Amino acid sequence: MKTLRSFKSLALTLSLIAAAVLSSPGAAYADDVTIGLASGLTGPSAHYGQDIKRGAELAIEDANAQKLTIGGKPVHFVLQVEDDQGDPRVGAQVAQKLVDAHVVGIVGHFNSGTSIPASRIYHDAHIPMVSPAATNPTLTSQGFANVFRLVNSDAQMGELAGRSAVESLKGKSIAVIDDRTAFGQGIADEFVKGVEKAGGKIAMREYTTDKAVDFRAQLTHLKSANPDVIFWAGLDQQAATVAKQMRSLGMKAVLLGGGSFENDTFLQVAGPQAADGAMSWGYGAPVGTSKTAQQFDERMKSKFGEGVVAFAPNAYDATWVLIRAMQKANSINPTVYVKDIKSVSFTGITGDVSFQSNGDLKAPGATLYKVQQGKWVPIATTNGDKIEPLKTN
Known part of the structure; x- marks a missing residue:
């Protein structure tokens, strides 16, 4: 009898626990x-x-x-x-x-x-x-x-950005800074390949980390090469700091990115003067x-x-x-x-x-944006392998 009472007590306890779980606000549905x-x-x-x-x-x-x-x-x-x-x-x-x-x-x-x-x-x-x-x-x-x-992928976007630096921006002296992350180093390497494939040359390449806040040493070194395009391989907040420090050093090069800083965070951190003229490739079709x-x-x-x-x-x-x-x-x-x-x-x-056999997108689009009057404005897009200018107001 004691064993039976213990069993009934245990069964009652378990049923009460189950009821409490099912009735709790965070409980999962059965399906x-x-x-x-x-x-x-x-x-x-x-x-x-x-x-x-x-x-x-x-x-x-x-x-x-x-x-x-x-x-x-x-x-x-x-x-x-x-x-x-x-x-x-x-x-x-x-x-x-x-x-x-x-x-x-x-x-x-x-x-x-x-x-x-x-x-x-x-x-x-x-x-x-x-x-x-x-x-x-x-x-x-x-x-x-x-x-x-x-x-x-970086192979797709980096190569595109590299070609555009030569073909669209007519870069004669092209420099690169990457943040040594898997993203930064990866897209920087592909950017270099894209530049060279388009017949351009990399004048200088510098490195930093994704934790850095001061890029003046790298920029001062790059300044000696008088670059007209600087490709930043990193994310938005650091890109904005790079833009501000470029201007403080009197550098007039175009700051170019590849899917990394064409957003409001860059505009807010950089401020209107430093952000003006910056360019970055974005993923997909033109916004709007x-x-x-x-x-x-x-x-x-x-x-x-x-x-x-x-x-x-x-x-x-x-x-x-x-x-x-x-x-x-x-x-x-x-x-x-x-x-x-x-x-x-x-x-x-x-x-x-839709996907390729390796898991990459089959036909990913991309759009080149430029900061004009404090806003990112789409100025070019891709059509297959071609970079086609967009009409802007």
Whole structure:
């Protein structure tokens, strides 16, 4: 009898615990399908990370509004968000945490330096990963069938920026500064190749770190080569500081970037005088030419009080890449639906989405922007291999 009473007591306790869990505000639905998101949500690149998070949240919101059915069952998507702090070591820890949580797919990471080591962990766990922003060519050259990116690679963007420095900007003396990160060094190397392929020469190359705040030593050295174009291979806040210090040293060279600082953060930190005339290639079609992209930006402003910073549209589309592949395979099992990602094809916020065999986008677009009267204005875009000028007011 004592054993029976103990058993009944245990059963009652377990049922009460289960009821409490199911009735708690944070409780998961029985049919939850969890997609993981990893990005730097704190630190100097937090504005990029938050932007990515918001884009993915809107995709999850839209998917749930459609009340999708996969494998004959209704599904409810949730997003498990982790902060990798833009640190490769933390990124690996976050990746393992998401694997242990049995997420069905990954949107992330932001930095190439965190994405590359994390990708191996996801590969070993057979979980698909779609990065909205990592550009280093190494990411998709590892032979991993589960790794994709929704942005131009450095090989694509760097080569384009290098060609434009020679062909469009008519650079005679071209210099480079890179921040030694996986992104910075990677795109700088590809930029150099693009310059040389177009018949130009690199007059000088300097290095720094992604933590530096003073670039006057490098700029003073570059000044001796009298460059007319300086390519900055790093992110926006440092680019703005470079712009200010260039002007303080009396340097009149054009500051050029490749998918790294064509945003409001650069304008705010640099200030109108230092920012004026700066140029940077951006990912995708020109801002303002797509009604869908404009509506998405307005939706961002309405929901979050801030529009698109850079990669929210990429994160939105990356989330839908995973969901569409699940629909195509009629399965939420990562090992099953991963095979269908390569055949996913749709028009998203970022434009046409489809992948090459290595996980890179098939036909990524790009737009060259220039700061004019305190605003980024699109001045050229790509059409295949050609750089075509845009009409500006």
